[in-house]
Amino acid sequence: MEGPSDLELKRRQLKNQMSTVQTRKQNAVCVRRAFKKYGTKSSPYIILDGLNMTVPKGTIYGLLGSSGCGKTTLLNCIVGRKRLNAGEIWVLGGTPGSRGSGVPGPRIGYMPQEVALYGEFTIRETLKYFGWIAGMKNKAIEEKLSFLVEFLMMPDADRQVKNLSGGQQRRVSLAAALVHEPELLILDEPTVGVDPLLRANIWNHLVQITKNGSTTVIITTHYIDETRQAHLIGLLRGGYLLAEESPSRLITQFNAQSLEDVFLKLSVIQNMGKRRRSSIAQGVAETITVPTGVVNEAATIDDEVCEISGEFGDNISIASRGRRVSISPDTTDIITPMEIPPDEEPPVKCSEYLKILKTNHMKALIWKNYLWMWRNIPVMAFIIGLPVLQTILFCLTVGHKPLGLNVAVVNNEIDFPDEKCELTPGCNSTRLSCNYLHFLQNRSINLLYYGTTEEAIHTVEKGAAWATVEIPANFSESLRNRIIRGRSVDEWDLDGSTVLVYQDKSNENIGTFLQRDFYYSLQSFFEDFAISCNYDPKVGRVPIRYEKFIYGEDSPDFTNFAAPGVLLTIIFFLAVALTSGSILLERNEGILERSLVNGITGTELLCSHLITQFTVMVFQTILALFVAFGIFELDQNGNIFLVAFLTILTGFCGMFFGFVVACCCENERSATYMAMGSFLPIVMLCGIIWPIEGMYPILKIVSFVLPLTKSTESLRCILAKGWDLTSATVYEGFIATLIWIMIFLTISILALKFKKG
Numbered sequence: 001m002e003g004p005s006d007l008e009l010k011r012r013q014l015k016n017q018m019s020t021v022q023t024r025k026q027n028a029v030c031v032r033r034a035f036k037k038y039g040t041k042s043s044p045y046i047i048l049d050g051l052n053m054t055v056p057k058g059t060i061y062g063l064l065g066s067s068g069c070g071k072t073t074l075l076n077c078i079v080g081r082k083r084l085n086a087g088e089i090w091v092l093g094g095t096p097g098s099r100g101s102g103v104p105g106p107r108i109g110y111m112p113q114e115v116a117l118y119g120e121f122t123i124r125e126t127l128k129y130f131g132w133i134a135g136m137k138n139k140a141i142e143e144k145l146s147f148l149v150e151f152l153m154m155p156d157a158d159r160q161v162k163n164l165s166g167g168q169q170r171r172v173s174l175a176a177a178l179v180h181e182p183e184l185l186i187l188d189e190p191t192v193g194v195d196p197l198l199r200a201n202i203w204n205h206l207v208q209i210t211k212n213g214s215t216t217v218i219i220t221t222h223y224i225d226e227t228r229q230a231h232l233i234g235l236l237r238g239g240y241l242l243a244e245e246s247p248s249r250l251i252t253q254f255n256a257q258s259l260e261d262v263f264l265k266l267s268v269i270q271n272m273g274k275r276r277r278s279s280i281a282q283g284v285a286e287t288i289t290v291p292t293g294v295v296n297e298a299a300t301i302d303d304e305v306c307e308i309s310g311e312f313g314d315n316i317s318i319a320s321r322g323r324r325v326s327i328s329p330d331t332t333d334i335i336t337p338m339e340i341p342p343d344e345e346p347p348v349k350c351s352e353y354l355k356i357l358k359t360n361h362m363k364a365l366i367w368k369n370y371l372w373m374w375r376n377i378p379v380m381a382f383i384i385g386l387p388v389l390q391t392i393l394f395c396l397t398v399g400h401k402p403l404g405l406n407v408a409v410v411n412n413e414i415d416f417p418d419e420k421c422e423l424t425p426g427c428n429s430t431r432l433s434c435n436y437l438h439f440l441q442n443r444s445i446n447l448l449y450y451g452t453t454e455e456a457i458h459t460v461e462k463g464a465a466w467a468t469v470e471i472p473a474n475f476s477e478s479l480r481n482r483i484i485r486g487r488s489v490d491e492w493d494l495d496g497s498t499v500l501v502y503q504d505k506s507n508e509n510i511g512t513f514l515q516r517d518f519y520y521s522l523q524s525f526f527e528d529f530a531i532s533c534n535y536d537p538k539v540g541r542v543p544i545r546y547e548k549f550i551y552g553e554d555s556p557d558f559t560n561f562a563a564p565g566v567l568l569t570i571i572f573f574l575a576v577a578l579t580s581g582s583i584l585l586e587r588n589e590g591i592l593e594r595s596l597v598n599g600i601t602g603t604e605l606l607c608s609h610l611i612t613q614f615t616v617m618v619f620q621t622i623l624a625l626f627v628a629f630g631i632f633e634l635d636q637n638g639n640i641f642l643v644a645f646l647t648i649l650t651g652f653c654g655m656f657f658g659f660v661v662a663c664c665c666e667n668e669r670s671a672t673y674m675a676m677g678s679f680l681p682i683v684m685l686c687g688i689i690w691p692i693e694g695m696y697p698i699l700k701i702v703s704f705v706l707p708l709t710k711s712t713e714s715l716r717c718i719l720a721k722g723w724d725l726t727s728a729t730v731y732e733g734f735i736a737t738l739i740w741i742m743i744f745l746t747i748s749i750l751a752l753k754f755k756k757g
């Protein structure tokens with residue numbers, strides 16, 4: 001069939017076109033030359049390919065297409081949750097996301113494909129949440145709830161969503177989109193799992209609410225024939241609309257029995273174009289009666305000729321690329337856009353820019369967060385109790401002196417095994433070795449006696465003891481000679497008064513503790529012996545005297561060294577887990593998207609989490625500090641409020657890091673990797689378990705810029721030295737934490753802003 005010339009065709013399509021601005025304002029939705037792809041640059045996966053779509057105000061628009069053809073993607077772009085790679089979208093007279101457009105916001109009601117509701121909430125609470133977001137009053141919500149429960153045949157409004165069937169949950173989801181009577185309703189497959197009677201009711205309701213022109217509905221469905229009641233349907237295939245027309249006219253034009261037939265015919269025609277009329281397609285095509293002057297004319301348009309600006313696409317779909325089927329405008333059957341005065345974009349006042357948090361949004365979000373906590377008391381008890389548990393475990397397990405260590409003893413001064421080594425005090429004792437071993441035993445060392453050195457060493461080699469102590473046969477006499485003779489003591493007495501130790505030093509901590517025990521026991525034994533002989537005990541001391549310690553104690557333990565870092569790490573990473581977990585949970589269940597479409601902003605979301613999790617963190621901090629300093633009495637010489645303040649500030653820092661994790665990661669798994677991946681380096685590099693002074697020089701620089709380094713140092717100084725904010729080390733910890741909060745906040749906001757779509 002010979003089609004009209006290119007010029008003729010263009011001219012025809014240019015006829016009766018409205019101005020661009022008018023087009024945008026008179027229609028609820030205007031999509032022009034939309035191009036959207038997923039995947040990478042090298043292997044792009046094109047979803048929308050030059051799509052034009054026009055949804056006049058006051059219409060029901062059925063968006064049809066096979067599974068995976070891009071309907072949800074297109075809807076997401078319309079509601080402003082995804083960005084096109086190219087092209088324009090105008091929704092209710094503004095571009096989605098622009099200030100003053102009201103989109104996303106209460107002008108839209110969005111029912112996503114997935115249920116996207118809080119399972120722990122009741123139907124009433126669900127509608128209250130979405131009603132509050134839209135700025136509704138409780139009374140209005142209750143009225144609407146009664147209507148929707150009846151109309152959508154929902155169960156009792158006080159039943160929790162998680163206890164409803166799949167179909168009932170979808171109806172609650174639909175109710176949540178309808179509750180605030182939005183101007184534009186976007187429903188992604190609302191009738192899935194709904195029985196035919198209710199489906200008919202839903203359609204009747206949609207027809208009803210669009211009657212006066214104030215509401216527009218875009219609906220996707222797999223049941224093509226149910227869209228007979230739609231005013232317009234768009235058939236999406238291959239990245240663009242094969243047709244955009246009223247159902248009755250499509251059926252008439254294509255001389256088809258049903259819309260399914262129309263879709264089939266259009267698909268075959270499209271395939272013919274693509275395959276350059278393969279023999280199979282040709283065969284099918286011959287059986288299809290195509291409306292003269294409608295399809296084939298446009299199907300013959302060359303690629304270049306088809307580049308007609310989408311701005312002229314009112315009421316028709318004009319392919320912008322490739323061979324497209326186009327329906328010519330015909331005023332007889334097409335819905336004429338309502339004569340509604342064009343929406344003026346309201347001028348944005350300066351105060352609007354400053355008002356980044358809306359009261360009703362914050363109220364809904366904070367209420368929702370607390371309600372979620374209330375409904376998940378076991379989870380919350382676990383979250384609040386976890387730092388306490390970890391602190392208890394830390395205080396009970398880390399830094400304490402190992403007790404009951406086995407030491408093999410070969411005491412040649414006694415007749416083993418017949419003689420027992422007993423304490424025999426006095427200057428003339430012939431069993432001084434036993435006195436020394438008694439002091440060792442007093443330091444909780446478990447002595448195992450052996451007859452020969454070989455046997456004792458073998459015990460250590462087997463791992464049954466940590467050291468062998470061998471005492472010479474003439475120990476008592478040699479020791480006395482050593483003291484009495486002083487400088488002139490002979491070699492024999494020097495050797496005879498020396499205790500030999502064969503130690504397993506494979507464990508640094510145990511080895512060091514044992515060496516300290518051997519040394520301190522000998523010191524005590526010697527002083528005791530010197531006193532019994534009326535010698536000055538100082539004679540036997542190492543000539544160094546430790547005066548009163550300026551900070552700390554004579555026997556500092558590792559628990560007190562590690563406690564500040566461990567406390568901050570516990571609070572920091574639990575905040576990371578809690579924040580990123582709750583945001584990702586909301587996001588993966590689609591609830592977050594839904595709230596964002598309803599007008600919640602990223603900033604509001606962050607602030608609401610900040611407020612609710614702050615209360616959780618305060619509990620966590622108070623309990624953890626009480627356990628550490630109240631029950632386990634770790635060193636605390638500073639101001640406890642300063643300690644609590646720094647701990648909570650570090651928790652805030654963790655929350656903001658949690659936001660970054662949630663914003664940057666697609667799912668829980670990658671969030672877990674990111675959190676875990678940062679946990680170990682932070683623990684190792686922030687001077688929590690080992691002094692920074694002992695680190696490799698380059699790593700010291702890295703450590704300096706990490707979030708917990710300065711705060712750990714600061715907390716350590718407050719606790720151990722009692723310093724306050726006048727000390728540079730202390731206030732640097734606070735400043736560094738604040739800087740990290742700012743950094744994480746900026747990254748989160750940027751990620752929220754640019755990661756969309």
Ligand SMILES: Nc1ncnc2c1ncn2[C@@H]1O[C@H](COP(=O)(O)OP(=O)(O)OP(=O)(O)O)[C@@H](O)[C@H]1O
Nearest residue numbers: 038039047065066067068069070071072073074113
């Ligand atoms: N974020 C994404 N990254 C990569 N591919 C995606 C992404 N989202 C969707 N897709 C792909 O894009 C295509 C269109 O998806 P979309 O969800 O828009 O289809 P649909 O028409 O709504 O399908 P259905 O009717 O089954 O819901 C699908 O093949 C899907 O796998």
